[in-house]
Amino acid sequence: MALGTAGAGAVLANSAPVVRRIPIHLPNLPAELAGLRIVTFSDGHLSATYGGRRFERVVETVNAQRPDVVAIVGDLVDGEVDELREDVAPLADLVSEQGVFFVTGNHEYFVDTRAWLRHLPTLGVDVLRNERVPIRRGGASFDLAGIDDRTAARSGVPGHGADLDAALDGRDDAVPVVLLAHQPLQVEQARAAGVDGQLSGHTHGGQLWPFDYAVRLDQPVVEGWSQQGPTQLYVTAGAGYWGPPMRVGARPEVTVIELQPGRPTPPR
Numbered sequence: 514m515a516l517g518t519a520g521a522g523a524v525l526a527n528s529a530p531v532v533r534r535i536p537i538h539l540p541n542l543p544a545e546l547a548g549l550r551i552v553t554f555s556d557g558h559l560s561a562t563y564g565g566r567r568f569e570r571v572v573e574t575v576n577a578q579r580p581d582v583v584a585i586v587g588d589l590v591d592g593e594v595d596e597l598r599e600d601v602a603p604l605a606d607l608v609s610e611q612g613v614f615f616v617t618g619n620h621e622y623f624v625d626t627r628a629w630l631r632h633l634p635t636l637g638v639d640v641l642r643n644e645r646v647p648i649r650r651g652g653a654s655f656d657l658a659g660i661d662d663r664t665a666a667r668s669g670v671p672g673h674g675a676d677l678d679a680a681l682d683g684r685d686d687a688v689p690v691v692l693l694a695h696q697p698l699q700v701e702q703a704r705a706a707g708v709d710g711q712l713s714g715h716t717h718g719g720q721l722w723p724f725d726y727a728v729r730l731d732q733p734v735v736e737g738w739s740q741q742g743p744t745q746l747y748v749t750a751g752a753g754y755w756g757p758p759m760r761v762g763a764r765p766e767v768t769v770i771e772l773q774p775g776r777p778t779p780p781r
């Protein structure tokens with residue numbers, strides 16, 4: 514079952530993002546973590562044609578949601594650090610109680626990947642590469658895990674490749690885990706591992722109708738919430754664009770994932 518959320522109609526892809534609020538109910542989430550907000554976006558695709566004030570608006574929208582955690586799920590850039598240093602600088606203005614986290618998308622492997630992974634921490638962004646961190650409130654916690662993009666292993670960048678086993682190795686199975694993985698298709702491994710929730714991007718919500726039909730040939734979900742076995746998957750429609758600077762039926766999006774204890778329930 515999948516629930517779509519993107520609005521209809523044609524909009525310029527550099528329009529201000531809409532905010533989607535999605536409750537995710539996790540059966541083993543401690544009560545102390547109820548209401549914790551993971552604010553996520555993907556697919557900024559910062560480039561010579563997208564950045565500046567447009568990206569500043571995305572950061573301002575994220576901050577306005579008062580995030581406990583910020584999750585950037587890949588395809589942030591389409592250019593080199595020296596070309597986009599000023600455009601990516603607003604990331605340093607993100608304000609989050611528990612930190613800002615990033616996982617690679619496929620487009621991070623079209624550029625100097627290692628240069629970007631060195632630069633992002635200087636802006637206060639923690640890169641999760643097949644690893645996890647505890648997110649705590651009071652005496653309770655959940656695991657936030659992140660894995661490389663599915664294309665990383667064939668990118669030619671030494672040591673890169675999605676490795677969910679490494680990210681989950683040694684964890685307490687009684688503690689909930691939310692996975693950041695750029696491509697929705699990576700939920701196949703998450704489902705097999707019993708991951709509670711996965712946040713992804715990559716699809717742009719289709720970006721240009723009827724391109725969403727082509728996306729379905731490669732990915733299990735185009736956008737929105739779905740239940741994939743034991744794993745809840747949310748695919749955000751992305752903040753920027755790739756190719757034509759236009760979206761049809763897929764508004765730019767910032768998503769507020771609000772964690773709640775309880776039985777998984779489709780969001781209304």
